[in-house]
Amino acid sequence: MxxxxxxxxxxxxxxxxxxxxxxxxxxxxxxxxxxxxxxxxxxxxxxxxxxxxxxxxxxxxxxxxxxxxxxxxxxxxxxxxxxxxxxxxxxxxxxxxxxxxxxxxCAPASNTQLMGLYVSQGTFFTQCEAEGFxxxxxxxxxxxxxxxxxxxxxxxxATYPVLLxxxxxxxxxxxxxxxxxxxxxxxxxxxHKKPCYLFALVAGQLVRREQKIIARNGQEHTLQIYVRAGDLDKTEHAMNSLMASIAWDEARFGLPLDLERFMIVATSDFNMGAMENKGLNIFNTKFVLANPATATDVDYANVESVVGHEYFHNWTGNRVTCRDWFQLSLKEGLTVFRDQEFSMDMVASASARAVKRIEDVRLLRTAQFAEDAGPMAHPIRPDQYQEINNFYTLTVYEKGAEVVRMMQTLVGRDGFARGMRLYFERHDGQAVTCDDFAQAIADANPDSHLALLLPQFKHWYSQAGTPRLHSQGEYDADAQTYTLTLSQSCPPSPGQPVKAPFVIPVAVGLLDAQGQDIPGTARTVVLSDTSASVVFEHVPSAPVPSILRGFSAPVVLQHAYTDAELLTLLAHDSDAFNRWEAGQRLALRLALAAIQADGDVPTEPLDSAYMDAMRAVLQAPQLDAAFKELVLTLPSETYIAEQLDMVDPQRIHAVREAMRLQLATALQTDWAHTFESHHDNGAYRPDPVSSGRRALVGLALHMLCLAARHSGDPVWPGKAYQRVKDAGNMTDRFQSLSALVSSGHELATAALERFHARFQREELVLDKWFALQAGAPDHGGHILPMVQQLLTHPDFHIKNPNRARSLIFSYCNANPGAFHRADGAGYTFWRDHVLAINAFNPQVAARLARALDRWRQLAEPYRSAACAAIEHVAAQPDLSNDVREVVTRALAD
CATH class of the missing domain: 2.60.40.1730 (tricorn interacting facor f3 domain)
Incomplete structure (x- = not known):
């Protein structure tokens, strides 16, 4: 044992x-x-x-x-x-x-935990964070x-020619x-001195891509990426991303590469995404390998982001590290913020920057807000833990990044750069705390809101939960003033029934009746009291407020917008985030009305005003394709569930599927025009404009195949199948396969077989193949039996974290309509695989265990069945501390 x-x-x-x-x-x-x-x-x-x-x-x-x-x-x-x-x-x-x-x-070959020194496909690797050394x-x-x-x-x-x-x-x-x-x-x-968690070694049969660069100071550096033979052609994008990261960090923050060489090594057996070991980053292959034939646009973006993230740790995490593991967000939240800024700075247009921001916020609100509302809720700087591996969470990473972003908002971009310089002047080569970082940013900007409110701002570090920002507006026609009253509250969290007020920067602006920005009204209001009011003068008519622009704080905004106001924001707001947000609010409002209505699910939950607005978005020539795709994508089932006190997963699934079908059929002509006018068979380019066009084409094809499944029209499924056969890149090919699978079309089976036959030697592509099937909409309860059958597939290997995530996690964590079955069979599947994986890799098992964090919000019969499955896991005598902490906290009152 x-x-x-x-x-x-x-x-x-x-x-x-x-x-x-x-x-x-x-x-x-x-x-x-x-x-x-x-x-x-x-x-x-x-x-x-x-x-x-x-x-x-x-x-x-x-x-x-x-x-x-x-x-x-x-x-x-x-x-x-x-x-x-x-x-x-x-x-x-x-x-x-x-x-x-x-x-x-020690015995690396038998180390199935993939922590410490272990062997993967004949090569030695290490993973020492947090406590593997x-x-x-x-x-x-x-x-x-x-x-x-x-x-x-x-x-x-002969066996280990490369020693690193x-x-x-x-x-x-x-x-x-x-x-x-x-x-x-x-x-x-x-x-450089370092803590032991940054130690790394690699030994095996590897090939490399090498690049020499000259820094601004004239010093030469060697960059190397090591992979297994046969994967070298998939490393060009990672190398370009590394070079861009080095140049960006020196230009934006004055932080140069401080080593003669910088190495990246990729392995397919890795519990995490990547690890920032000083000068020898070890990566999951998923975030290194990419070429047009095997990687999608999302993969290309993820490679750039993760390569940047791990490189940026060279300073924020390595040169200055954490005093203790409670300070994990000191390095992770800060470095996520840095990689987000890097990705936004890598694109040329304001629209592309907005798309990146929306994507980051969508992840935060769907997954991290749920974590804040569940039994594993914790501040970005936790006060206690049983197993540190359980605190590599979205709260520490993504919410931590939002807290750093608020600091930049409060001191300005230049002020934040000054604060970073002071931080390194004070603490280079030290192990420090979150307080040390916040103090440096404040001290470098003594007249800022951050400096004046620093003790209160640090409530973001010590208090769990997602604050609610309540807003109410009142227009005085005689005085031509608009008074916006803001107030805040925060629901109780485990061990924190009452919260002190946060410091919340609220970016606002006012639109007139035609949707134009009213001059002089754009500002950032800093809410530090329980409530406060701000008066806008010279407002000639009743305005539409645009609140929390750019998602200026990680809060839930509660404002009684009318449908007409949301439609105005959707059509005209100069802030792209709030324009997208208005569409999401309209869709969410209609979804909740259908879910909470008595009787059967309505066949057409979307009203004509919403449909007209979506048609206008789809037809608008001035909107970028990537932005259109985001607006036209409905809120996820998980996000919808988070808005409800009592969750019936099957009804949520049925309502969202009815909404998808209505969008598909009512806008069918527009989807067809979109597909024909945007698809591009030229040379593959992963730039934002090309990627955005492919994303919109993929959504259009999904909708056209969904409509065809109900109408019986064979044209669009036939086109999708043809693209599976002969598409010139993985993005178009996989989107086409996904369109057939997600629509439940009969051609999906043949397309899946053809896809597997073509890519059966490409491990990362096979991960997509497994995940697509496990995450498909559940038509008649067939997903679980199919997942159980795929467990016996010759290409499924449960001890490989990527493969386990692609099938088991995709079903349990990312497919609520299929997982939450009335017969409880999904929970039994979860129970059995948490225990099976716990026996050889507790870290991965604990992440799977998180799938039932929110079981108390489930309606019956789901709640009782989920509780029984959790209790069964918790009762096992040989449970790892990783899993025990998760299930114990889930069962706690």
């Missing part, structure tokens, strides 16, 4: 209990003799007592290690093992450094212990032959 599995009650870690380390580690020399079954690790450390902490024993973390030797200053010493810690008491007195040598072995050697496995690393890797040359670690390669050469033939070594030195 794995050491990480449940052994009595899990320990609750509290932020308030933080204490500085009793010992500091100045330098680490690691020597690895790499062998899949038994890797030998020699760990030679230079250690000293922390003079600021009372004298105590040295307690080193370790997990699944075989301890062979412990030496202090070259001599044997007494030690003991206390649970998973190596305890040394007889150490030199005083604060002078001493040498500590530890020799251990203790699975490599005994160590002070905490982020505030920063040391200099020298790493020597030794291995069979952090920093600079200073020496390599041959060793004496081993039993399997020639051996060799490589020695790496990292010039």
């Amino acid at each position: 794995m050491n990480s599995l449940h052994e009595g009650a899990p320990t609750l870690i509290r932020r308030e209990d933080y204490a500085a380390p009793a010992f500091l580690i100045d330098s680490v020399a690691l020597t690895f003799d790499l062998d899949p079954a038994k890797t030998r690790v020699l760990n030679q450390m230079r250690v000293r007592r922390n003079p600021d902490v009372p004298a105590q024993a040295l307690r080193l973390d370790g997990e699944d290690l075989n301890l062979a030797r412990v030496l202090v200053n070259g001599a044997g010493t007494s030690f003991k093992l206390d649970g998973q810690q190596l305890v040394l008491e007889n150490l030199p007195e005083g604060t002078e450094p001493f040498d500590l040598e530890i020799f251990t072995t 203790r699975r490599i050697t005994y160590f002070l496995d905490r982020p505030d212990v920063m040391a200099s690393y020298t790493v020597t890797l030794r291995a069979d040359k 670690s952090n920093g600079n390669l200073v020496e390599e050469g041959a060793l004496e032959d081993g039993p399997n033939g020639p051996r060799h070594y490589a020695k790496w030195v990292d010039p």
